[in-house]
Amino acid sequence: MGKPVVLRLGCIRFGQQKWEEFSKTVDLIVLDDSMTRAEFLKLLQDPHSKLENVQIITRTFLSVNQTGRFDKEIAEALPASVKAIVHTGAGYDQVDVEHFNKRGIQVANVPDIVTSATADNHVFLLLGALRNFSSGHRELINGNWEKKGAGCSVTFGHDPVGKTVGVLGMGGIGRAVVSRLQPFGFEKFIYHNRNRLSPELEAGCQYVSFDELLKQADIISINVPLSKATRHIIDETAISKMKDGVVIVNTSRGAVIDEQALIRGLQSGKIRTAGLDVFEFEPKVPQELIDMPQVLSLPHMGTYCVETWQKMEEFVVENAINMIEEGKVISLVPEQKNEAWIKEL
Numbered sequence: 001m002g003k004p005v006v007l008r009l010g011c012i013r014f015g016q017q018k019w020e021e022f023s024k025t026v027d028l029i030v031l032d033d034s035m036t037r038a039e040f041l042k043l044l045q046d047p048h049s050k051l052e053n054v055q056i057i058t059r060t061f062l063s064v065n066q067t068g069r070f071d072k073e074i075a076e077a078l079p080a081s082v083k084a085i086v087h088t089g090a091g092y093d094q095v096d097v098e099h100f101n102k103r104g105i106q107v108a109n110v111p112d113i114v115t116s117a118t119a120d121n122h123v124f125l126l127l128g129a130l131r132n133f134s135s136g137h138r139e140l141i142n143g144n145w146e147k148k149g150a151g152c153s154v155t156f157g158h159d160p161v162g163k164t165v166g167v168l169g170m171g172g173i174g175r176a177v178v179s180r181l182q183p184f185g186f187e188k189f190i191y192h193n194r195n196r197l198s199p200e201l202e203a204g205c206q207y208v209s210f211d212e213l214l215k216q217a218d219i220i221s222i223n224v225p226l227s228k229a230t231r232h233i234i235d236e237t238a239i240s241k242m243k244d245g246v247v248i249v250n251t252s253r254g255a256v257i258d259e260q261a262l263i264r265g266l267q268s269g270k271i272r273t274a275g276l277d278v279f280e281f282e283p284k285v286p287q288e289l290i291d292m293p294q295v296l297s298l299p300h301m302g303t304y305c306v307e308t309w310q311k312m313e314e315f316v317v318e319n320a321i322n323m324i325e326e327g328k329v330i331s332l333v334p335e336q337k338n339e340a341w342i343k344e345l
């Protein structure tokens with residue numbers, strides 16, 4: 001029997017050693033970076049192409065630039081040999097799981113490894129937005145400190161004291177954000193999830209409805225995955241229910257917020273400041289958001305730490321090895337866990 005065939009989409013940055021060892025045990029296919037979606041689809045459908053027997057496909061977030069989303073069209077075009085898609089990241093919104101389900105293809109992500117780095121990034125943006133550090137940073141970079149003197153024209157920020165943080169999405173990352181923020185002296189932590197957590201996981205945070213969270217929070221910390229249910233969950237209506245001068249922090253996915261509504265909210269002052277790592281149409285960022293000094297922004301760097309990234313890339317290999325040896329990935333995405341065909345494996 002030949003070696004298992006693995007297709008890797010996207011490049012490896014820090015986990016080369018593990019990938020190199022792995023590549024000795026499999027037939028690893030790496031496609032050219034310049035490949036387009038049309039070329040990828042053509043290759044998948046060609047019965048004589050090198051992808052004919054591929055069993056496992058690993059992909060990175062940025063490989064979407066070559067292949068586009070892993071949607072119905074790709075799911076249906078995959079050769080029958082494909083048994084698993086392993087995504088290098090926690091958020092797998094680029095993969096429409098239902099269509100892979102229909103074909104009995106397992107989908108895996110990298111859940112826990114990203115938690116600390118993403119939560120650190122969130123806390124940086126939250127404190128930075130609360131303190132209006134983006135405004136100060138721009139004054140310094142633009143030379144206004146020297147010209148105008150101490151304080152120049154920076155807008156003052158606010159203390160954590162007396163403020164309520166509303167956490168939308170208290171999964172692993174939301175909880176890590178709360179535990180990091182607790183020593184800073186915030187007044188209260190409230191959260192909203194589809195389901196209430198156990199008291200142990202709540203760790204002193206109060207469970208509230210979505211509307212109550214919007215109404216009570218001085219700072220809204222967004223940590224929900226992007227899905228049909230959460231796309232534009234923060235829209236014009238939601239923003240209108242928030243406190244005047246609210247701070248919004250988003251490190252999950254841009255499309256959780258209606259970006260145009262966010263811009264209007266910032267322009268009117270309803271939203272005082274925002275800390276953003278993610279944008280609705282990445283890598284495109286609206287000029288309004290770039291120009292506003294009250295927006296502290298990063299180009300989706302939540303997991304960009306050498307150590308975290310290396311572990312993510314290595315975990316993808318572990319998932320692939322488990323698939324080869326046991327017929328199952330390690331970290332199956334939650335929506336597949338109760339599928340009958342999975343239970344039979």
Ligand SMILES: O=CC(=O)O
Pocket residue numbers: 088089090091092114302303
């Ligand atoms: O955005 C990063 C991730 O989903 O891991």
